[in-house]
Amino acid sequence: MTKADQQAPRLEDERMDSRREFLMHLLTGTASATVLMVFGPGAAAHGPESSGFMKMAKAEHHYAYVIDVSKCIGCGNCVRACKRENSVPADYFRTWVERYVIRQDGVYVDSPNGAMEGFEKANARYRKNFHSAKTVPKMCNHCHIAPCVQVCPVGATFKSPEGFVLVDHGYCLGCGYCVQACPYAARFINPVKNKSDKCTWCYHRVKKGKLPACVTVCPQKARLFGDLSDQEAEVTRIFDEDKWLVLKPEMHTDPTCFYVGLPREVV
Amino acid sequence: MKDPSPRAHLVRLGLIMAAGVVVFLVLKSVLVPASWVDEGGDWYRGESLNEMMEQPLIYGGNESCQVCHSDVIEEMDEFKHKTLSCESCHGALIDHVQDEQKIADAFVDDESTWQCLNCHDERITKPEGFPQWNKQKAVEHMQMEEGMLCITCHTPHDPTP
Numbered sequence: 001m002t003k004a005d006q007q008a009p010r011l012e013d014e015r016m017d018s019r020r021e022f023l024m025h026l027l028t029g030t031a032s033a034t035v036l037m038v039f040g041p042g043a044a045a046h047g048p049e050s051s052g053f054m055k056m057a058k059a060e061h062h063y064a065y066v067i068d069v070s071k072c073i074g075c076g077n078c079v080r081a082c083k084r085e086n087s088v089p090a091d092y093f094r095t096w097v098e099r100y101v102i103r104q105d106g107v108y109v110d111s112p113n114g115a116m117e118g119f120e121k122a123n124a125r126y127r128k129n130f131h132s133a134k135t136v137p138k139m140c141n142h143c144h145i146a147p148c149v150q151v152c153p154v155g156a157t158f159k160s161p162e163g164f165v166l167v168d169h170g171y172c173l174g175c176g177y178c179v180q181a182c183p184y185a186a187r188f189i190n191p192v193k194n195k196s197d198k199c200t201w202c203y204h205r206v207k208k209g210k211l212p213a214c215v216t217v218c219p220q221k222a223r224l225f226g227d228l229s230d231q232e233a234e235v236t237r238i239f240d241e242d243k244w245l246v247l248k249p250e251m252h253t254d255p256t257c258f259y260v261g262l263p264r265e266v267v
Numbered sequence: 268m269k270d271p272s273p274r275a276h277l278v279r280l281g282l283i284m285a286a287g288v289v290v291f292l293v294l295k296s297v298l299v300p301a302s303w304v305d306e307g308g309d310w311y312r313g314e315s316l317n318e319m320m321e322q323p324l325i326y327g328g329n330e331s332c333q334v335c336h337s338d339v340i341e342e343m344d345e346f347k348h349k350t351l352s353c354e355s356c357h358g359a360l361i362d363h364v365q366d367e368q369k370i371a372d373a374f375v376d377d378e379s380t381w382q383c384l385n386c387h388d389e390r391i392t393k394p395e396g397f398p399q400w401n402k403q404k405a406v407e408h409m410q411m412e413e414g415m416l417c418i419t420c421h422t423p424h425d426p427t428p
Contacts, residue, residue, distance in 0.1 A: 084325050
């Protein structure tokens with residue numbers, strides 16, 4: 001009898017033992033993971049001890065953007081102003097307006113040239129089985145947990161302490177990871193600068209005491225920008241009523257762009 | 268010749284590693300910008316914020332128009348078009364004033380209806396109660412003639428008919 005043959009039955013025994021052990025370990029592991037998730041460091045990710053919360057407590061302003069869809073008339077003033085203010089190249093948009101035509105047989109969405117010239121009349125074509133229609137402004141949602149910031153390989157995209165998601169053009173390589181990561185399609189590679197480009201909430205204006213260009217020109221006050229630390233600000237008051245929504249909440253990006261009067265079809 | 272110490276290779280390795288650490292720290296202090304921010308999970312070049320501030324303002328907002336045209340702004344307060352931005356129709360501030368000097372007349376297109384219809388043309392998407400233009404109705408119920416402009420009857424600042 002060789003040495004290996006002698007050992008064979010013992011190996012078999014060990015395996016029998018290890019199955020019981022394995023199941024016990026599995027049970028303990030599951031239980032501890034559950035306990036850790038509830039009470040452990042993971043739970044503090046959004047709590048008052050978390051780095052995100054501490055950072056927010058330190059910042060002087062907490063800017064937020066509100067879009068009241070029920071007021072928007074789809075005139076495209078915001079799109080034109082944004083283009084001019086930020087020299088956005090033709091066919092690219094930092095903000096745009098989408099038209100949602102909701103019919104009994106489906107939802108039709110279009111945004112001809114980003115609504116630069118407003119919307120063509122489409123009344124007759126859509127009247128059949130027509131349910132409702134809305135124009136919905138879209139832009140960067142300036143997420144708290146921004147996927148674009150997470151994927152940037154050179155640390156060029158960042159969230160500033162006051163809530164702006166910005167691109168450092170000195171560092172950006174134009175690789176386009178962030179363009180793909182953004183669930184809101186709010187980013188593009190600027191064909192002139194060959195760098196990633198996006199809505200900055202008009203950082204250069206806001207820091208000089210002005211409102212973003214799109215908010216400045218909106219005739220219906222459908223676009224609001226303000227400071228959530230100011231309890232009287234219009235943007236803060238929308239939380240008095242539980243009628244606000246964010247886009248794609250299932251992405252857990254925690255946006256700071258809030259929508260009022262948003263049809264369920266858009267979310 | 269004296270035999271080398273049996274630990275000489277460890278000493279050499281240690282020295283190389285220490286030199287590596289020093290080179291790394293020197294390179295890091297040279298390459299990381301002085302304004303680098305690394306706090307609370309944020310990680311960015313602080314100077315880039317200042318660079319963004321260099322972008323010029325194109326639109327001034329109505330508060331800029333107020334500086335010279337306070338009479339018009341005051342008058343507008345009673346009109347339905349008070350919520351409008353002057354620059355939506357009259358053009359951006361930078362085309363009119365630069366360095367507090369007037370450089371050109373503020374543009375206003377008074378030869379077409381585009382600027383009126385841009386907001387007021389009838390669309391199914393517009394909120395209920397928003398005044399909308401329906402040419403068919405206007406021709407039927409009013410003395411509308413071909414080629415008439417909106418501003419023939421309406422004042423742009425005070426459009427109430």
